[in-house]
Amino acid sequence: MSWLVTGGAGYIGSHVVRAFRAQGIDTVVVDDLSSGRREFVPEGVEFVEGTILDGGLLESAMQRHGVQGVVHLAGFKYAGVSVQRPLHTYQQNVTGTATLLAAMEARGVDRVVFSSSAAVYGTPDTDLVTESTPKHPESPYGESKLIGEWLLADQAVATGLRHTSLRYFNVVGSGTDEVYDPSPHNLFPLVFDALLEGRTPRINGGDYPTPDGTCVRDYIHVADLADAHVAAARRLDAGEPIEAVYNLGSGDGVSVGEIMRAVAQVTGIAFDPEVGPRRPGDPARIVASGELAARDLDWRMRHTLAEMVASAWSARRAAAE
Template structure:
C-alpha cells in the first residue's frame, strides 16, 4: 500500500515524500509542475504529471496503484497574488480538492491529510493562535483553504472520510541540498535573490511593538513539517483518534530583524537591510501554539534559526 502525495514535486511535497520513504512507506506523486520540479521526485517513486482537476487522470492513478490515503499538498499558495487571481485560486484550491475527494470516494480511499494554512485566521487579535481562534481569512487564498477544510468535514459526515488539516505559517529551510524553495514570493528566496544580485534586502516597518521593532512570525523548518504530515498519515492508517485540525507552530516566533541578522551571519555577506514603510494590514506578531500537534503528531521544532537559514542557503548554493 502507498500514500498519494499531490504536489509531491514541490518544495513542501518533496520533503513529505522523503519523510514517507524514511519511514519505509511507499509513495506515489502527482504534480502538474506549475511550481514543482520533476527532479525533486526521488528515483523509483511513481510520478504522474498532471493536475488534480483531471478526474480521469486521478482515476488512473488510483486504479494503477494500491493507494491507502492521500496527503494533499497541491495548490495555489500565493496569498497576495490570489487577490488579483481569485477565480484561478478557487479553481486550483477548491474545485481541485472536490475533484480529488470525488476520485477518492470512487476508488474507496477514505483517508486524507490536508495541507491547510494559518491564512485561515487572517489577522487575529491574540498573541498565540490556537485551533479555536476565530477564522477570518483576508485573501482568496485563505478563504480557499478554509473551504478545503469544510469540504473534508462535510465529506467525513457524508461518506465517512477520515481526515485532518494541518495549518502553518512560514515554511523555510531544506532537508536535503537537492531540494529548495523556489517561490518568487517567500522571504528566504527573496532575501537570497537580493544578495545574489548585489541588492540590499528590505524590511517593511521597524516601528512595531516588538523587541526589535520588526514583525514576529512563526518560521518552521520544512523537514519538521514533513515529519508531522507522515505522523498524521500513520495515525489515520492505524485508525487512531485524530483532531480535525492542528496548528504546526513554534509557540514563540522569530522577528524579521532576527532573520536578516542570521542571514548575514550564515552567508558571510554583511548588509544592513533597507527599511521601508509598514505593509497595510501586517500585524506586529502572529505566532501559533503547536501543543495539540506535539501531543499527537510528533511535532516539535528540531532546528534552530541558524540551521533553518544555513540549510536553505546550502540548497540555494547547490543549485547555482
C-alpha cells in the same frame, strides 16, 4: 499499498515524499509542474504528471498504485496574487479539492492529510493562535483553504472519510541540497536572491511594537513539517483518534530582524537591510501554539534558526551552481 502526494514535486511536497520514504512508506506523486519541479521528485518514486482537476487521472493513479491515503498539497498558494486571480485560486484549490475527494470516494480511498494554512485566521486578535482562534481569512487563498477544510468535514459526515488538516505559517529551510524554495514571494528566497545578485535585502517596517521593531512570525523547518505529515498519515492508518485540525507552530516565533542577523552570520555577508514602510494589514506578531500537534503528532521544533538559515542557504547555493 501507497500514499498519493498531490503537489509532490513542490518544495514542501518533495520533502513530504522524502519523509514517507524514510519511514518505508511507498508514495506516488501527482503534480502538473505549474510550480513544482520534476527534478525535486526523488529517483524511484512513481510520478504522474497531471492536474488534480482531472478526476479520471486521479482515479487511474489511485487504482494503478494501490493508494490507501492521500496527502493533499497541490494548489495555488500565493495569498497576495490570489486577490488578483480569485477565480483561478478557487478553481485550483476548491474545485481541485472537490475533484480529488470525488476520485477518492470512487476508489474507496478513505483517509487524507490536507495542507491547510494559517491564512484561514486572517489577522487574529490574539498574538498566540490556537486551533479555536476565530477564522477570518483576508484573501481568496485563505478562503479557499478554509473551504477545503469544510469539504473534508462534510465528506467525513457523508462517507466516513478520516481526515486532518495541518495549518502552518512560514515554512523555511531544506532537508537536502537537492530541493530549495523557488518561490518569488517568500522571505528567504527574496533575501538570498538579493545577496546573490549583490543587492541589499529589503524588509517591510521597522517600527512595530516588538523588541527590535520588526514583525514577529512563526518560522518552521520544512523537514519538521514533512515529518508531521507522516505522523498524521500513520495515525490515520492505525485508526487512532485524530483532531480535524492542527496548528504547526513554534509557540514563540522569531522577528524578521533576527532572521536578517542570522542570514548575515550564516552567509558571511555583512549587511543592514533596507527598511521600507509597513505593508497594510501586517500585524506586529502572529505566533501559533503547537500543543495539540505535540500531543498527537510528535510535533516539535527540531531545528534552530541558524540551522534553518544554513540549510536553506546551502540548498539555494547548490541550485545556483
